[in-house]
Amino acid sequence: MQIIKLDATPSTNSYLKELSTQKVLKDFTIITTQNQTLGRGQLNAKWESDAGKNLAFSILKKEIDVSINKAFLISMSVSLAILEGLKELGVPDLKIKWPNDILSGNSKIGGILIENIISGSQIKRSIIGFGLNVNQKVFKNAPHAASLNTIVGRNYDLDKVFYLLIEKLHYQLQKPILAVESELFARYHSHLFKKGEACTFTTQDNSQLKGVIVGVTINGTLNLKLENGDFQEFGLKKIQLQY
Template identity: 65%
Template sequence: MQIIKLDATESTNTYLKELSAKKEVQDFTIITTENQTSGRGQLNSKWESERGKNLAISILKNRINIPVDRLFLMNVCVSLSILDSLNRLNIPNLKVKWPNDILSGNFKIGGILIENIISGSKIKRSIIGFGLNVNQSEFKNAPNASSLKKIMGHDFNLDSVFYAIIENLHQQLNRPILTFENELYKQYHSQLFKIGVKSNFLIQKEEPIEGVIEGVSKNGKLKVKLENGSLQEFGLKEIRLQY
C-alpha cells in the first residue's frame, strides 16, 4: 500500500489515472487531497467540497479477476465496505442509494466513482474514487447533502476516518469477491435505499412514474416493479429516483 497526499488537485481519480498511464503503479496505491477542486460524480456531476473539511480518495486496484458483465460487483463490494466503516463510527440510518451514493437518512454524505480499465472480457484494474463529507457544515448547491459533523454534532479526525475506510477496503478487496457474489448482493439489497417501498421516478425525458425497487441485477441495472405489475430493468442514464 502506498499513500500519496496532495495539497490540491482537480480530481484524485484523474490524477491517479494519469499517473498509472505514465508508469507502473503498485497495487492499492492511494491518492488523497485536502482540496479537490473539480471532483466528479456519476455522469460528470460536480462534487461540492470545502478545503480541509472532507475526504477525497482514489485507490488503484490491480489484478481484478472479474468479467466485464459483473463489473457492478465492485460497486457492491466498495459500498458495503464503506457502510461497515461508517457503522463502526456510529453514523445512523446508513443506506446505499443505487448506483453510487452513501446516505444517512435522506441525506447524501458520500459518493463513489469507479472507473475500470478493461482487457478483453475482464477488468484489468479499477480506479476507485470516494468522496465523504466529514466536517463541512454548509452546502450551497446540494440541498440533499449532509456530513458526519452535521449528523453527529461534532468534528471528526480526518486521518482516523481515512484510515478506518482504507483499511477496511484493503481487506475486502483482497478477497476473491466473485466467489462471494451472491452473499455480497444479499447484503447490498439489505442496505439498498427505498427497496420494497413505493417511490416516484423520472424516466426517459423526465417522464414521471411510480414503482417499487425490487433490487439490482448482477449487471448493475435497477429492477423496478411498475404499477402495471411488470418488472423492468433500468440502466444508469435511464431512471432517476425522486426523494
C-alpha cells in the same frame, strides 16, 4: 500499499489515472486530498466540497479479473466496506442509494466513482474513487447533502476517518469478488435505499414513473415493479429517484 497525499487536486481519480500511464504502480496505490477542486461523480456530476473539511481518495486495485457483465460487484464490495467503516464512526441509518451514493437517513454523505480498465471481456484494474462529506456544515447547491458533522454533531479527525476506511476497503478488496458474490448481493440489498417501497422517478425525457424497487441486477441495472405489475430494468442515469 502506497499512499500519496496531495494538498489539492482537481480530481483524485484523474490524477491516479494519469500517474498510472507514466509509471508502474503497486496494487492499492492511493491518492488522497482534503481539497478536491473539481470532484465528479457518475457521468461527470459535480461534487460540492469545502477545502480542508472533507475527504477524497482514489485507489488503484489490480488483478480484479471480473467479467464486464459483473462489474457492479466491485461497486457492491466498495459500498459495503465503506458502510462498515462509517458504522464504526457512529454514523446512523446507513444506506446505499443506487447506483453510487452513500446515505445516512435521507441525506447523501458520500459518493463512489469507479473507472475500470478492461482487457477483452475482463476487468483487469479499477480506479476506485470516493468522496466523503466529513466536517462541512453548509451545502449551497445540494439539497440532499449532509456531512458526518451535521448528522452526528461533532468534528472528525480527517486522517482517522481516512485510515479507517482504507483499512476496511483493503480487507474487503483482498477477497476474490466472485467467491463472495452471493454474500455481496445479500448484504448490498439489505442496505439498499427504498428497497420494497413505492417510489417516483424522473426519466430522461422528464416524465414521471412510479414503481417499487425490487433490487439491483448482476449488471448493475435497477429492477422495478411498475404500477401495471410489469417488471422493468433501468440502466445508469436512465431514471432518477425523487425523494
